[in-house]
Amino acid sequence: MSWYRLLAGECRAILTNPAIVLIVFIGVLFYSVLYPLPYLREIPSEQPVVAVNLDGSQLSRRLERFIDATPQVRLAARAASLDEARRLLLARHLAGILVIPEHFGRDLLLGRQPVLALAGDATYFLVSSTVLEGMNAAARTMAAEARAGQLLRAGVPPAGIGEQLTAVRLNVRPVFNAGMGYVQYVIPAVFVLILHQTLVMAAGILTAGQIGDRNGEAAGYWRRCPPWRLLLGRCLVFGLIYTGLALYYFGPALAMYGIARLAALEALWALIVPLLLAATAVGIVLGRLLAQPERVTLVVLLSSMPLVFASGFIWPETAIPDALNQAVQIVPAIPAIKAFILLNQMAADPAAILPLRGQLWLQALAYGLLAWWLLGRGQGLPSPGRQQPT
Template sequence: MKNWFSILKNELALIFEDKSILLTCLVAPLLYAFFIGSIYSEKEVNEIPIAVVDYDHSNLSRKVSQLINSSEKVNINGHFSSLEEAMFYFNNLEVQGIVVIPKGFQNKTMNLDGSHVELILNNTKFLTSNEINKAVQQVVLTVAGGVRMSYYVSNKIPLDIAKQKAQPIMPVIKSIHNATNNYGDYLLPILLILILQQTLIIGFGQSVVHEFNHGMLQDIESYSFYDFMCVLSAKGTYYIMLYVVYFFIFYKLIFSHFFLAFNGSICFHLMLSGLFITIVLLYTILLASFFKTTIGWTEILAFSTYPLFLISGYSWPIESMPEPLQVVTNLLPSTPFFKIFNALSNEGAHLVDVSKEVMHLLILLALGYMMLFVRFKFLKRRKPKVITG
């Protein structure tokens, strides 16, 4: 068998010969980082244009419009007496939302009967639609609370008790993972890490599929597991070094370019990132052994990014997922790594604070190694032996 350094040399030759691997591993990470990052470059949105359709024309409806317009996030660009007229500006993207105040709004509100304020949003830009929704809801809740308090005071209820009755539950918001309370700051760091993960899986997987079907591993029946792992470790060494460098570039340069929070020791971050990369490589080898062509591998994995992100536990709690999906989620290396990254970079956590997640990564490392051993034994038994006479 060729020695370890010869295999590493051959891997470097394959990377520069195969344009697909070259583009995926050397060009795509930085290209996609700046492309995706540019979408969220203006993470703060202010003075979003909206319209108001006031069917009530009352003092209270005008007060609601004034309060909405006083918000720094939205700006009322027009008051209309019909929805059709406002929809013309909405469909031409001159306004991003429409607030519809119904007829009888003041009377129903003052009588505590309740009234429905409709909100039409352009959801193609979720950052702007989210800010409009929050601004309008905050104003409506404030007005409703003020009306209730006035009602209680008029009924001879002491002011302090009236305030408590009007607003029995006071929200207290303390940002933890999202210190700026900004969706772009919350989402972009993980998207950047996801870019590194997916380009690594696709690029290294293409190399592994090629090795199983056209390289040294097509004669797998003559290999011991030790020889098998030597071949794969030589192939993987380049990717580990390359992606540790990528993580360093992302943490030190790209994160600062987009003004993203990054706290904690860079060395500790890189050590855990190296562990994460190693686990991803093991899982990639395991999955790539089931594919016959690099095109098939690329087509399947290219569509895995969004599902992997959704079930990573970052977009919603793992406990809220169906139980079978929770099992899959906890088998993904990105699940504990995303938690570790958030704790270190946003909360300034230390090793003791993320020990559970680090142990999770180490368990996945051992599990990946064992599954690969089982897969090797299966491939070796299945491979027909050639008998020469």
């Protein structure tokens, strides 16, 4: 059988399989819009908080204004007591509570170190850290003012105060995702996972569908060529289709959301090629082993969430149990997610991702050999997976 007929057969099999068309051509495009959808507003801002001002002094109202002026928080309500504030928080879905204690203004002037209570609803981790950050910033501004006042009253010359109150300041500069945006955080990783998962599904569905002679074609094109050719042909066809999709994902799709694309094109290629080969081979292996297209789809679908959380971009790898960390290393998506983020969002030197690239090539090779063996073993024979369960 000629290469031409093999490739034509592959293309026809892919394009005439509605499930594959749905996943590869419609799904991948749809996902590029759906996944960023919840995060389009990037960072939670102007979260509503309730103030319990037990003082009422000039200074306490000044603090309230400082808090309202931060970008993170806005003062949405006032309450007379902590209990009322808690009730309001629950009833109106507010994000936090600020309690200004009695005699706040007087204590501040007298240097008695009043204590502000700042509370954020930690059910929502991101919101609560935003709220606490905003209220804390306002409290720091207030503290700086108070400190200057105290020193002045103590007779320290104004020239000795100014900025120089804190002996050593800390200047925190977020890098790579300077705006601390959620899209830039989640989407680069999720896009890699989408490419990986849909490719594994598609190659698996195609492979599983060609086991036995369920299509009534006793002599399908896939039976008339040696397994190594079928393997290469399948990798080539899916590789070309996914090259197009990868170009879309790593190009206009990332650009559309304003996500950094710092990698050089050659460096991206050097990752895309082994990723696509490995994922296609994993798909063929799964297709052969699971023997039914819907089982492939199910397994890939169920694996997605554990893979996201085991991939180390949400929860540090060092905090995940070692056994789990090692177990997921067999999935191409794991090194791929890490490598693409390092290259594209963090501008790592290509040398830094060499081990990850090596891992991807190793996976491509290992799964390729396994796929070759499985394709050869099952060819022409009814597969064990087709036996009815007893």
